[in-house]
Amino acid sequence: MTRLPATSSPRSTSPPPSFGLIDDTPYYWDIYWDLHLGVKGEAIPPQVRTIGESFNTVLAFRDPMQPVVYDNYMTVRALLDFLKNWIDERLDDITSGRLANPEKTIAWYWLRNAGDGAHFSKKDVVFECFHNFVAFSQWGNTIFGIMSRLSQDGGNAEIRAAFEQTMSGDPDTASGAPFTPLEMFVMELFRTISPNGGSISSMSDVRGTGSSDNYGDSVSPFLRFGLPYGRSGYIISPHTATSFDPRHWRNPQQFDPSRYRDVPTSAQVDEARSKQIGFARCPFELTAMKVSDGRNAAMANSAFGTVFGVVDGKPLPVCDYAGFAPFGFGYRRCPGEQLTIQVFEDFLRKVWRDKITFHSLNLPNPRQVPIGPNAVIDDNITFGRQT
Numbered sequence: 001m002t003r004l005p006a007t008s009s010p011r012s013t014s015p016p017p018s019f020g021l022i023d024d025t026p027y028y029w030d031i032y033w034d035l036h037l038g039v040k041g042e043a044i045p046p047q048v049r050t051i052g053e054s055f056n057t058v059l060a061f062r063d064p065m066q067p068v069v070y071d072n073y074m075t076v077r078a079l080l081d082f083l084k085n086w087i088d089e090r091l092d093d094i095t096s097g098r099l100a101n102p103e104k105t106i107a108w109y110w111l112r113n114a115g116d117g118a119h120f121s122k123k124d125v126v127f128e129c130f131h132n133f134v135a136f137s138q139w140g141n142t143i144f145g146i147m148s149r150l151s152q153d154g155g156n157a158e159i160r161a162a163f164e165q166t167m168s169g170d171p172d173t174a175s176g177a178p179f180t181p182l183e184m185f186v187m188e189l190f191r192t193i194s195p196n197g198g199s200i201s202s203m204s205d206v207r208g209t210g211s212s213d214n215y216g217d218s219v220s221p222f223l224r225f226g227l228p229y230g231r232s233g234y235i236i237s238p239h240t241a242t243s244f245d246p247r248h249w250r251n252p253q254q255f256d257p258s259r260y261r262d263v264p265t266s267a268q269v270d271e272a273r274s275k276q277i278g279f280a281r282c283p284f285e286l287t288a289m290k291v292s293d294g295r296n297a298a299m300a301n302s303a304f305g306t307v308f309g310v311v312d313g314k315p316l317p318v319c320d321y322a323g324f325a326p327f328g329f330g331y332r333r334c335p336g337e338q339l340t341i342q343v344f345e346d347f348l349r350k351v352w353r354d355k356i357t358f359h360s361l362n363l364p365n366p367r368q369v370p371i372g373p374n375a376v377i378d379d380n381i382t383f384g385r386q387t
C-alpha cells in the first residue's frame with residue numbers, strides 16, 4: 001500500500017517500470033501475510049513476495065497479449081508449488097503452537113472452524129490463503145479511489161464536504177440507525193467507487209471428469225445427479241450498474257451517505273419479507289452456523305442468502321438492499337465486507353486525526369502501477385500533513 005502515494009523522487013519520473021519488483025510493496029505483503037499466517041519482514045521468503053506481485057500484475061493488466069502479463073503469469077506458475085508448501089508449513093506452525101498468538105491470524109479461525117475438514121480441508125485453507133490475493137488487492141484500488149476523491153486539487157468537493165461533516169460530528173455513534181455516520185460514509189464511498197464491477201456465477205456445476213482440478217469426481221453434483229450442463233447457465237451480477245440503478249434510489253448519482261439510514265438489514269430480510277416481495281417461500285433456508293473458536297457467535301443468513309454475524313445473540317447489521325452492491329448481492333456476497341468497511345473506517349480516522357491531505361502531482365508521465373483486478377493506476381497522487 002505504501003506505493004500508492006507517489007513521491008517526487010526520481011522513481012516517479014523514471015522510465016517505464018519493470019513490474020514484479022519484490023521491494024515494490026514491502027508493507028503490503030507484511031500486512032497480508034501477518035494477517036493470514038502471522039509472518040512478516042524477513043520471515044517472508046522472496047519467492048512469496050514475488051509470486052504475490054506477479055499475481056496482482058496479471059490480474060491488473062489481464063490482456064494475455066501483453067508481454068507483462070505473459071511474463072508474470074509464467075512467474076506465478078513457476079512459484080506456485082513453493083507458495084503452497086510454504087503456506088502448508090506455516091499452517092502447521094499455527095496448529096502445533098509454534099506460532100505465538102495464533103488467534104491473531106485469519107488462518108487460525110479457518111482451521112478451528114473447519115470441523116473434521118469434510119467441507120473445508122487443509123488444502124482449501126492453503127488455497128484461501130492465496131485466493132485472497134484477489135480479495136485484498138481491492139483495498140489498494142479503493143484507497144486510490146478515496147485519495148483521488150479527497151484530493152485538494154482535482155478531487156470531489158461534495159465528497160470532501162461530506163467527509164468534513166461526518167468527522168466533525170459524532171462519527172461513531174449510530175443514534176438508533178443501523179449504521180454509524182462513518183460507516184455510512186464508507187459504504188457510500190464503496191457504492192460510488194465500486195472497485196469490483198461485476199461477477200459471473202454458473203447456475204449448475206460445470207466441472208466434469210476431465211477437469212484437472214480433481215473436482216469432477218464421484219462427489220460432483222454434476223455427475224451424481226446428472227445435472228445438465230447448461231451452455232448459457234450463467235448469472236451475471238453487474239455490481240456497479242445495480243448500485244446506480246434509479247429503480248433503487250431516487251438520487252443514485254448523488255453522494256449521499258444518509259441513504260443507508262432506512263435500508264433493510266439482513267436480519268430483517270426473513271420469511272415474512274420474502275412473502276411481501278412475492279416469493280412463494282423463502283428462497284434460502286434460514287439457518288445459523290455456530291462458530292467453534294471460543295466466541296459466542298454464529299453466522300446466519302437472510303432470505304437472499306446474505307451471510308451476517310450474530311454475536312452474543314445480537315445480529316450485526318449488513319445492508320441487504322439491492323441498491324448497495326459493491327460487495328455483490330445474495331448468497332455469493334463478499335464475506336470480507338465488514339472487515340473491509342472497518343479497515344476503511346480506521347484509514348479515514350487516521351486521515352482526519354493526522355490532518356492528512358492528498359494532492360495531485362501532475363506528473364507528465366506518471367508511473368503505471370498494477371494494484372488490483374483490472375486496475376492499473378497512474379502513480380500521480382501524494383499526501384502531506386497539515387500542521
Ligand code: HEM
Pocket residue numbers: 132135136138139142194195196198199200201237239326327328329331332333334335336337339340
Ligand atoms: C475492497 C475490498 C473488497 C471488495 C470490493 C470485494 C468485493 C467482492 C465481490 C463483488 C464479490 C463477489 C460477489 C458475487 O459473486 O456476487 C466478492 C466475493 C468474495 N470476497 Fe470480497 N471484496 C473485497 C475484499 C475481500 C476481503 C478482504 C476478503 C477476505 C477477507 C474477501 C473475500 C471474498 C470471498 C471469499 C468471496 C467469494 C464468496 C463466494 O463466492 O461465496 N473479499 N468480493
